[in-house]
Amino acid sequence: MTVTDPARVDLPVSTRRDRAAVRSPWRQPLAIVGAALVVLWVLVALLAPLLAPHGPLDQLAPKLQAPSGEYLFGTDELGRDVFSRVVYGSRISLPLACLLVVLATVLGAVVGTIAGFFGGWVDSILMRLADLVFAFPGIILAMAVAAALGPQLRNAVLAVVVVSWPSYARLVRGLVLSARNSEYVAASRLLGSSALRTMLVDLRPNIAGPVLVMAALDVGNAVLLLSGLSFLGLGAQPPAAEWGAMVAAGAANFDRWWIGLFPGLAILTVVLAFNFVGDTLRDALDPRTARAIRD
Amino acid sequence: MLRFLARRIGAAALLCVGITLVSFILTQLVPGDPAAANLGQRAIADPAAVDAFRSKYGLDKPLPVQYLTYLGNVLRGNLGESQQSHRAVAQDLAEYVPATIELALFAIVLSLLVGVAFGVLAAITRDRWPDQVLRVVSLGGVSMPTFWVALVAFYLLFFKFGLLPGGGRLDPGMNAPPHVTGFYTVDAALAGQWDVCSSAALHLVLPSLVLAVYTVGMLMRFTRASMLEILGNDYVRAARAKGLPERVVIVRHVLRPALVAIITVAGVAFGSLLSGAVLVENIFSWPGLGQYAYRSAVNLDLPAIMGVSVVVAAVYIVMNLLVDLLYGVIDPRIRLT
Amino acid sequence: MGALLEVENLTVWLATRRGPQKAVDDVSFHVDAGEIFGLAGESGSGKTMTAMALLGLLPHAARTSGRAVFDGRDLLSMSAKQLRSVRGRHIAMVSQDPSTSLHPMLTVETQLTEHMRHHLGLGRSEARGRATELLATVRIPDPERALSAHPAQFSGGMRQRIAIAVALACQPRLLLADEPTTALDVTVQAGILRLLDRLRREQDLAVVVITHDLGVMSAVTDRICVMYGGRLAETGPRQDVLNQPRHPYTRGLLDALPHPEGGAAALRPVPGSPPPLGRVPEGCPFHPRCGFALPSCRTERPAPVLVGEAHTSACPPDPLGGAA
Secondary structure: OOOOOHHHHHHHHHHHHHHHHHHHHHHHHHHHHHHHHHHHHHHHHHOHHHHOOOOOOOOOOOOOOOOOOOOOOOEOOOOOEHHHHHHHHHHHHHHHHHHHHHHHHHHHHHHHHHHHHHOHHHHHHHHHHHHHHHOOOHHHHHHHHHHHHOOOHHHHHHHHHHHHHHHHHHHHHHHHHHHHOOHHHHHHHHOOOOHHHHHHHHOHHHHHHHHHHHHHHHHHHHHHHHHHHHHOOOOOOOOOOOHHHHHHHHHHOOOOHHHHHHHHHHHHHHHHHHHHHHHHHHHHOOHHHHHHHHO | OHHHHHHHHHHHHHHHHHHHHHHHHHHHHOOOOHHHHHHHHHHHOOHHHHHHHHHHOOOOOOHHHHHHHHHHHHHOOOOOEOOOOOOEHHHHHHHHHHHHHHHHHHHHHHHHHHHHHHHHHHHHOOOOHHHHHHHHHHHHHHHOOHHHHHHHHHHHHHHHOOOOOOOOOOOOOOOOOOOOOOOHHHHHHHOOOHHHHHHHHHHHHHHHHHHHHHHHHHHHHHHHHHHHHHHOOHHHHHHHHOOOOHHHHHHHHHHHHHHHHHHHHHHHHHHHHHHHHHHHOOOOOOOOHHHHHHHHHHOOOHHHHHHHHHHHHHHHHHHHHHHHHHHHHHOHHHHHO | OOOOEEEEEEEEEEEEOOEEEEEEEEEEEEEOOOOEEEEEOOOOOOHHHHHHHHHOOOOOOOEEEEEEEEOOEEHHHOOHHHHHHHEOOOEEEEOOOHHHHOOOOOOHHHHHHHHHHHHHOOOHHHHHHHHHHHHHHOOOOOHHHHHOOOHHHOOHHHHHHHHHHHHHOOOOOEEEEEOOOOOOOHHHHHHHHHHHHHHHHHHOOEEEEEEOOHHHHHHHOOEEEEEEOOEEEEEEEHHHHHHOOOOHHHHHHHHOOOOOOOOHHHOOOOOOOOOOOOOOOOOOOOHHHOOOOOHHHHOOOOOOEEEEOOEEEOOOOOOOOOOO
16 A cells, blocks of 8 residues: 655655755855854853953943053943953843743743643633734833833843743744644544643644744844843843943943943844844744744 | 724724733732822821822722723823823823834835845845845844944944934924924925925934834845745746746736735834834934833833833834735735635 | 747756756657647656746756757747747746636736737737737636736636636747646636637647646647656657557556546556656666566667657657557
């Protein structure tokens, strides 16, 4: 008995590989640059005390000094070394961004799985809730949440989680729905697996890939949102060396360009790094899942 | 088409009610007793004064009732009183909203023109060098912190080289045109004050350029992806088989269907422009919603922040509703069902 | 009078992960004015790529060699601009599935008139008038109203009629119809085939029907060419090829057809499956599946030999030669 035609089964696989082969020489450099930048920043965060010539809060004598051999990025309005503050800033932004992406992913994945698996009114309610969050432009809702909870870095993180989970919920719900209707889940149910077991064991590998790609792309957004809240004064509080707050200090002394320029560059390079990596990963996914992430 | 319209409008209205609920819940989350905050230390010791305060503001009622009261107030345009300006938040907002909308519209038009053009270029040069360069450009655009771009652009284009006016909506000493729409460019043109109109337009350039950095990147990526998806269709090959010039194939047969998707994202882009405005208006002394939000956020003026959120979300929802309606114009399949 | 289209030694390489691979290998045939020529073969046999090569619509990284002389000019050596002036104007295409080949968002009028206006320089009202006639020619009821409609408002058969009207708009001399009936119901298929047959008689149109379905072939074609693994297997007049096939592959395809009198027992599928791109074996491409294969078939690449009047077969052993 021949049910499957080998020629047919082979075809999509080989064309996918063909396309990757055509693209890869140009696409990979971005991912490499991105990954290198991520590694670099992680190293900076780990080795901050060794790299920074001064403590992030040390007030050295000369204030508002332009960059020089001694103060690489100059000094700020309180006479703190901007270079040291940028270096130490990575110890705030990187772990928090990762933490909140993990929180948002877990929350979104749980909600999305429940919605997709149970369907019906559970699905309706959860998805309307997601729609509601989508009805706000990101930072506006984050701003309101952070303001309501009180201006603290911890609350800013919570605020960004509140804003970020729905996209994961939608993605996971879509994946669960399509996987649920696929043949292999039907088959595993025929083999006597319970609904819950099916959900946990069989679906997880198919959902993990897209979700991870989305999370990689989202770290950049998280850094942007978090530093934006700090810029507004709703995140990290002075005197913490947080990049967004440092740019805000730069805005207050805009004629001393170095105060705002360097922390902003730090944000840019971190976000860019994660976007380079995430974008390349997305291309590696098959087009339909990539589209689900994009939308 | 009518059913489609009714469904969309219904959904939008429901979302608007939803935002008031979110904003109400957030207000409830604020730690501390509003009575204590408003009455001060001495009065709080007097139970009668506290009860009087509570019943005056309906705080003694159960939460659902409080919410309905709040909803009624919002529907009547009452968003509470700003703790900072001691004026009605709605009144403050009415003053600031047009400035931000004018800026955001200017920026979205700019972003669409540049973003779609670059996205089309990237799609038709797929995997060749223009595409590669544009890919880095668009990723760069969406990776830049808008508030920082504002600072750098302000420093370079205004402070250092004086190429563009730095702050405000008009040159110093110039009076605002008579109020019609609240958009200075339009109002000045209506009044025939061409010097005011050009000054207003020139003042829009720097902030809208800054705001457009992110949205251009976003629209570019999206345009490219939608174009590529459509380029793979049979009907594009069919159009080429008709011997039409490539320009016609791209514009009529590819870009047009791609626009449906692009317009959806334009709605999202508009939302991110409003978010961006909150972050950059202060730097450009742009007397809009963003500057108001910034001041409210810095001073923790909660009623004002909630007012801004409700209004921005409402504007965003209306914008997305318009986008939905535009679908019907572009895609006949929606009109037909 | 020479042939309308003369294809000589056409070879098409497609870019793949393993480098360029031949999708069409040294194919020669001709199409006379006003005839219906059938290009048959399973999917992957290179028949569609042959058509795409003629239209200059191959994927970007593809290369071609050989000649394809249409009306005295070689299509393969034309510039992109010259090709565009031939495409849609003198050579038109109808593709397999009208639900994907017609643009879902453009009106029937736009799709019918845009190339007329471009190639023939017609004004809007002239083009509209001609479009109405065309729709009437392909028997669309109420052509005036159909013009302002969108493809989604028609049934599959009607859509294919519209697609044919689109192809005929500029009065081409040659129509390439790639599986024109495959996506349609059987009852609708016959109507489309009759339409093609009528059109070639009325409009002096040559049609190349590309299909895997020999049933379609037997209904309308004058001559048939069977392709396998990117190469020609057998070419000749329809009766000769279908009644006295000389190539074992043609024979296999015919045996795989259901016969009205035979019942299920008579169905004999060709064992195995056609080689994918880049996996075409040495020697005769069909030898691994051929019941008559000789040791020489494995190494020697067979050239087409004349086996009858205008009838060639690329099977030198000619095991079916005596069977007739």
